[in-house]
Amino acid sequence: MVSPFRNTPAAMSRTHNPHSTYYDGRLRQGPALIRARRPYLFKNAFTGLGLLAVVGGIYYYTLRAVGQDDFEDVKVPDIPRKAADTK
Secondary structure, three states: OOOOOOOOHHHHHHHOOOOOOOEOOOOOEOHHHHHHHHHHHHHHHHHHHHHHHHHHHHHHHHHHHHHOOOOOOOOOOOOOOOOOOOO
16 A cells, blocks of 8 residues: 655655755764864864853852841831721
């Protein structure tokens, strides 16, 4: 029996792809894609580490600044009193 999905675009792209691609049939990186990405690997890694350091520094500074505040200047309201029952 012939599959009704044989001539669909998705099935045709898996069997015959007229365009060149950087991925193999199992959608893994091909050697050409690895070669194309190699010059940017270290630059992108250092940029990512730099961004992580900046964000981590801001987070650390913020927690330290807030942790030093003792909130003495904030007035805390008293506990509300219960209303007296009148009968």
